[in-house]
Amino acid sequence: xxxxxxxxxxxxxxxxxxxxxxxxxxxxxxxxxxxxxxxxxxxxxxxxxxxxxxxxxxxxxxxxxxxxxxxxxxxxxxxxxxxxxxxxxxxxxxxxxxxxxxxxxxxxxxxxxxxxxxxxxxxxxxxxxxxxxxxxxxxxxxxxxxxxxxxxxxxxxxxxxxxxxxxxxxxxxxxxxxxxxxxxxxxxxxxxxxxxxxxxxxxxxxxxxxxxxxxxxxxxxxxxxxxxxxxxxxxxxxxxxxxxxxxxxxxxxxxxxxxxxxxxxxxxxxxxxxxxxxxxxxxxxxxxxxxxxxxxxxxxxxxxxxxxxxxxxxxxxxxxxxxxxxxxxxxxxxxxxxxxxxxxxxxxxxxxxxxxxxxxxx
Amino acid sequence: xxxxxxxxxxxxxxxxxxxxxxxxxxxxxxxxxxxxxxxxxxxxxxxxxxxxxxxxxxxxxxxxxxxxxxxxxxxxxxxxxxxxxxxxxxxxxxxxxxxxxxxxxxxxxxxxxxxxxxxxxxxxxxxxxxxxxxxxxxxxxxxxxxxxxxxxxxxxxxxxxxxxxxxxxxxxxxxxxxxxxxxxxxxxxxxxxxxxxxxxxxxxxxxxxxxxxxxxxxxxxxxxxxxxxxxxxxxxxxxxxxxxxxxxxxxxxxxxxxxxxxxxxxxxxxxxxxxxxxxxxxxxxxxxxxxxxxxxxxxxxxxxxxxxxxxxxxxxxxxxxxxxxxxxxxxxxxxxxxxxxxxxxxxxxxxxxxxxxxxxxx
Numbered sequence: 001x002x003x004x005x006x007x008x009x010x011x012x013x014x015x016x017x018x019x020x021x022x023x024x025x026x027x028x029x030x031x032x033x034x035x036x037x038x039x040x041x042x043x044x045x046x047x048x049x050x051x052x053x054x055x056x057x058x059x060x061x062x063x064x065x066x067x068x069x070x071x072x073x074x075x076x077x078x079x080x081x082x083x084x085x086x087x088x089x090x091x092x093x094x095x096x097x098x099x100x101x102x103x104x105x106x107x108x109x110x111x112x113x114x115x116x117x118x119x120x121x122x123x124x125x126x127x128x129x130x131x132x133x134x135x136x137x138x139x140x141x142x143x144x145x146x147x148x149x150x151x152x153x154x155x156x157x158x159x160x161x162x163x164x165x166x167x168x169x170x171x172x173x174x175x176x177x178x179x180x181x182x183x184x185x186x187x188x189x190x191x192x193x194x195x196x197x198x199x200x201x202x203x204x205x206x207x208x209x210x211x212x213x214x215x216x217x218x219x220x221x222x223x224x225x226x227x228x229x230x231x232x233x234x235x236x237x238x239x240x241x242x243x244x245x246x247x248x249x250x251x252x253x254x255x256x257x258x259x260x261x262x263x264x265x266x267x268x269x270x271x272x273x274x275x276x277x278x279x280x281x282x283x284x285x286x287x288x289x290x291x292x293x294x295x296x297x298x299x300x301x302x303x304x305x306x307x308x309x310x311x312x313x314x315x316x317x318x319x320x321x322x323x324x325x326x327x328x329x330x331x332x333x334x335x336x337x338x339x340x341x342x343x344x345x346x347x348x349x350x351x352x353x354x355x356x357x358x359x360x361x362x
Numbered sequence: 363x364x365x366x367x368x369x370x371x372x373x374x375x376x377x378x379x380x381x382x383x384x385x386x387x388x389x390x391x392x393x394x395x396x397x398x399x400x401x402x403x404x405x406x407x408x409x410x411x412x413x414x415x416x417x418x419x420x421x422x423x424x425x426x427x428x429x430x431x432x433x434x435x436x437x438x439x440x441x442x443x444x445x446x447x448x449x450x451x452x453x454x455x456x457x458x459x460x461x462x463x464x465x466x467x468x469x470x471x472x473x474x475x476x477x478x479x480x481x482x483x484x485x486x487x488x489x490x491x492x493x494x495x496x497x498x499x500x501x502x503x504x505x506x507x508x509x510x511x512x513x514x515x516x517x518x519x520x521x522x523x524x525x526x527x528x529x530x531x532x533x534x535x536x537x538x539x540x541x542x543x544x545x546x547x548x549x550x551x552x553x554x555x556x557x558x559x560x561x562x563x564x565x566x567x568x569x570x571x572x573x574x575x576x577x578x579x580x581x582x583x584x585x586x587x588x589x590x591x592x593x594x595x596x597x598x599x600x601x602x603x604x605x606x607x608x609x610x611x612x613x614x615x616x617x618x619x620x621x622x623x624x625x626x627x628x629x630x631x632x633x634x635x636x637x638x639x640x641x642x643x644x645x646x647x648x649x650x651x652x653x654x655x656x657x658x659x660x661x662x663x664x665x666x667x668x669x670x671x672x673x674x675x676x677x678x679x680x681x682x683x684x685x686x687x688x689x690x691x692x693x694x695x696x697x698x699x700x701x702x703x704x705x706x707x708x709x710x711x712x713x714x715x716x717x718x719x720x721x722x723x724x
Binding site for chain 2 (some may be wrong): 001041204
């Protein structure tokens with residue numbers, strides 16, 4: 001944060017070029033790719049839009065998995081651009097299956113792409129990208145496009161090895177800095193598709209971004225301070241080692257889930273994400289009181305459920321610079337809050353379960 | 363800067379809503395409007411794109427003034443979206459005239475809009491928006507769209523009183539914070555045009571942004587820290603008073619120009635901007651040596667010329683939190699650098715001229 005508070009520099013002076021050069025290099029490491037990873041000034045949604053408007057032409061068919069608020073957005077978005085969006089709808093909390101993807105590809109053999117959400121934030125549900133990407137690659141020529149916004153830096157992800165064609169992430173998730181930047185990795189197949197794609201684009205024209213990327217520049221003024229921040233974050237990730245970062249997220253998510261179960265609470269997702277854990281609010285506990293206590297008394301920000309699940313579930317994030325004690329701190333606040341909300345359980349039972357997992361004595 | 367370095371908050375928690383509510387209010391003051399001013403996470407270029415894709419349909423004619431690098435961009439951009447872009451080309455350093463605008467409107471009576479650049483950064487040239495807006499309003503139904511990216515907060519600008527329909531600015535200019543946000547003010551006519559406009563849009567869909575704006579929210583995750591920064595900047599502007607901010611910019615720009623003339627140097631623009639002053643590099647002075655000395659020895663970042671004027675002019679910015687001593691500091695560094703570059707003049711002559719203006723003894 002303090003790096004970002006230093007006096008601003010101009011984005012076309014050598015001091016910034018040096019930073020962007022290092023960022024471009026370390027983003028490849030983050031995505032596990034030799035391909036270019038482009039930096040855009042926008043939210044993650046803007047990054048996903050960049051893939052749609054650069055890879056397709058009006059009328060093209062794209063398949064998108066909708067298993068939550070973000071998947072839903074990736075169905076609405078291509079429609080707004082005149083694409084034929086085919087929806088694979090999965091129940092919230094369930095990941096798409098191979099059969100669902102294969103069925104969609106059989107029904108739409110002309111599909112130009114399949115969009116998958118690696119970690120669906122609204123439901124805390126992870127998709128097995130490696131397996132589905134292999135299935136798509138084996139049975140079709142469709143591009144494999146991944147919303148990696150809350151997954152990159154939390155879940156194992158190997159852009160090149162898994163045969164991904166486009167993957168987007170945002171700055172405020174696994175990269176641990178404030179929102180405002182999106183990052184887009186593109187395969188050679190995607191870069192070729194860009195050349196013939198006819199959807200109009202300018203700000204999000206990735207041909208321009210790719211050309212500038214070659215010179216460690218950006219076509220438009222970037223969010224300079226955020227690039228400076230992501231430079232520091234990527235160096236932290238590089239130092240810890242990406243495999244260790246993935247393992248840490250899996251370990252913390254597992255510990256938290258053990259704690260949740262230890263409290264007698266029910267987990268929401270069948271295929272839990274390592275980035276966020278949604279939990280059913282126990283019968284009789286009022287969401288507003290619960291949330292207000294956590295925030296007001298303990299200073300902890302959690303998220304509620306969306307749409308049908310508003311007031312019914314709550315979501316705990318553990319994405320980025322978290323460690324084991326953050327999980328026990330969270331569980332401690334959760335226990336004391338639930339106790340105050342009239343939920344009956346043995347105080348310490350969640351903490352005990354999490355600690356048993358973390359110390360290997362489970 | 364330090365405000366932006368504080369621990370991040372969630373963009374849909376009350377603490378952030380409070381900030382965005384104040385920002386929305388103070389942006390109206392900045393633009394001198396009762397109309398909504400929308401906050402987008404993008405560079406200024408993204409903000410201008412938002413006006414094109416929300417106000418027009420494929421095939422619509424728009425007139426744009428091209429008198430420099432940015433005006434040129436506002437001709438290329440509508441073309442990329444299938445609009446019929448009519449260019450009013452002015453010589454670099456010259457502002458568009460009423461006759462030029464009237465001629466274009468006569469030749470293209472179907473024009474849906476005229477795009478004007480209030481302060482063209484590449485040439486340091488200001489356009490008389492008040493007069494041209496009145497002329498356009500009198501002779502046509504075209505929307506008056508203004509690139510106010512480097513002008514808002516430096517030049518007098520009255521959105522409502524002058525009858526402007528769309529105006530865009532960026533966070534890193536008169537608003538004094540890092541780049542990453544764009545702000546778009548829309549008139550009622552523009553809001554109506556939005557309803558029938560057919561260009562596809564999603565991330566930059568201002569109908570969505572307008573709806574969220576009503577609830578002091580944004581449709582997508584905004585660049586939270588930058589919004590926090592702009593909140594502080596707008597409060598500074600409010601405290602100083604917008605008229606005083608405009609007067610300060612005019613006064614500093616004038617002082618600098620007096621200093622430049624005092625040194626025997628030639629100004630580039632016929633219609634000087636209060637945001638940036640371009641100056642002809644004197645014969646025999648090498649741009650690279652000159653720039654390197656200013657930066658390396660005195661820590662001062664200036665900009666060079668673009669396109670045909672690369673190596674021939676240099677540009678001094680005085681936009682944002684500058685005061686009188688910043689101008690004399692700049693002139694002092696300029697004098698010592700020019701002296702080292704072999705330019706012959708009386709040391710102190712620029713400073714003397716600037717000080718004479720500032721002290722009213724000119």
